[in-house]
């Protein structure tokens with residue numbers, strides 16, 4: 001890469017901002033601001049910096065509605081909001097999907113709107129860590145904060161996860177490299193293990209790489225559990241790993257002082273889904289007979305955990321909450337977005353701060369092409385190509401303040417650094433407006449019906 | 452421990468090498484997932500740009516598989532699964548060797564061929580899908596064109612899609 005000189009041309013520095021990208025929620029960023037724009041970011045990784053210094057070409061600036069020719073047409077806020085409210089009020093089985101890249105304050109209005117119209121509220125967990133949440137319900141949740149891991153852990157395991165690509169500062173800020181209270185020499189006091197069929201960028205810098213076979217996770221954890229319980233392993237190889245190595249690894253994991261296991265989508269996206277994680281948690285239960293082990297899912301978006309915690313607190317269920325019967329219901333494989341879409345049940349789809357066009361499998365997107373889609377987002381993305389009403393929101397953590405939850409469940413208040421573009425509105429404002437407008441339509445309907 | 456030796460793979464495998472046998476079509480396993488280039492480009496918002504096609508519309512392949520197929524960096528291959536087919540560029544994987552597996556970063560291109568099957572666990576199967584890979588002349592489409600060609604939401608006549616003008620790399624909408 002070519003050398004780029006440091007940015008020196010800026011008006012002010014806004015300190016201690018929180019990164020709005022991944023579940024690490026790094027809260028030590030400094031933004032260099034010039035003329036109301038962020039022109040440089042200090043301390044962020046490549047991912048965080050690229051999101052904060054966004055591509056203004058594709059920033060959604062004005063509300064838009066599709067006209068008869070199938071082209072998006074700029075309209076004023078009132079028209080766009082009324083149109084969206086009309087679609088939502090008239091829907092029989094609406095889904096409100098997304099929420100992971102906006103604030104808890106926005107979700108508050110979203111839940112009320114969902115209850116009012118009997119919608120399904122779901123977030124990105126449904127396509128990433130949903131199985132992890134199910135496994136936690138099955139087998140328990142031995143979690144620790146990232147700070148505890150930084151200060152205590154002497155063995156770090158990443159399994160089915162590649163933080164060097166998806167959470168680049170996780171190793172540097174929380175788990176492996178920093179010096180902690182009981183780990184004064186930082187990296188030298190810790191053993192780093194990566195378990196992944198792929199020789200990933202994280203595996204390349206680990207002390208130990210365990211490249212078990214594709215879909216071999218389940219068998220491998222079971223073999224470790226057998227070794228921990230002092231059982232004999234009959235096969236010479238389990239999931240492609242020699243049995244002597246499994247025994248050696250189990251012994252090593254038993255003899256640490258504090259171990260931390262982080263797992264990612266490698267476990268949830270393969271065939272055994274939540275059973276993989278069940279087994280990983282059980283493995284930890286076994287390890288905890290000898291020493292202290294904790295685990296944390298590597299959550300992707302900065303507030304994906306927030307939605308799950310907020311929903312579980314408010315409604316009792318973490319995601320895929322269905323209000324169609326007037327009370328909240330949650331049923332895996334039944335009230336989740338992908339299943340509802342492939343069964344072609346949904347008739348109006350609202351996406352808030354998410355991109356189903358970029359992340360859903362084609363089979364699910366095909367149904368989105370048949371129904372009206374309302375998009376609340378900050379950038380023109382694949383979902384805009386299939387959206388019928390577009391409402392431009394604001395960038396939480398940069399242009400709007402809000403609360404988010406880190407991957408380990410620590411709430412962090414993200415402050416506002418610059419003003420949003422004049423024609424955009426806060427997500428919170430948009431949700432509140434939609435709620436009020438839908439309420440008005442419902443009240444009118446009720447008045448007519450009672451006559 | 453014996454299994455931690457770092458694998459080495461030659462940068463380019465030539466077809467003359469005895470281990471490589473030329474084949475028209477390869478049966479492979481497809482994995483999708485996030486990747487730092489994909490993540491950075493997507494979240495910056497540059498999804499309409501050629502840049503996004505370069506980071507997401509690619510299949511990371513083992514050089515040995517590329518040699519078998521007779522493709523080099525930035526040639527076009529067609530990946531087919533039970534759920535669809537899509538043209539992407541073939542590129543050398545940084546994580547090789549992984550003969551028999553290809554990796555496509557998550558994005559609209561990968562979506563066309565991933566499985567929506569959740570097996571009642573809410574999560575689609577994005578990894579470990581059987582696929583075939585072959586050389587093709589079809590172009591790798593830009594994001595907007597791909598969305599139009601695959602989902603056809605606002606096209607009246609499906610036959611005309613190949614002749615339609617490209618939607619380009621900038622947002623298209625009618626200003627007030």
Ligand code: SF4
Pocket residue numbers: 019020021022023024025026043044045046047048049167168169170
């Ligand atoms: S590691 Fe995550 S939260 Fe931290 S700067 Fe990078 S993208 Fe942002």
